[in-house]
Amino acid sequence: MSKPFVSLLLSLLLLIFATQNMVPAQIRFIFGPPIEVPLILIISGAFICGFVVATVSHLARRALRNRRKEDL
DSSP states (O other): OHHHHHHHHHHHHHHHHHHHTOOEEEEOOSSSOOEEEEHHHHHHHHHHHHHHHHHHHHHHHHHHHHHHHHHO
C-alpha cells in the first residue's frame, strides 16, 4: 500500500522539479555555435550519463570478482 503512494509522491516531486527548470540554457561545444535547450534536459542528461557510468563500473567489478573466484 505504501509503495504506490511513495512512487506517486516521487513522481509529483519530479514533475514539479521539471516544470521549474524549463528555462533555456546554452550548451557550448568545442566547435559550432551554442545551442539552447531546456535546463531539465541538461540535468536529465547528466543524471543518465552518471547512471550509465556507475552501472558499467559496477558490472565490470562484478565480472572481475567472479573471474577471480573461478580462478581459485
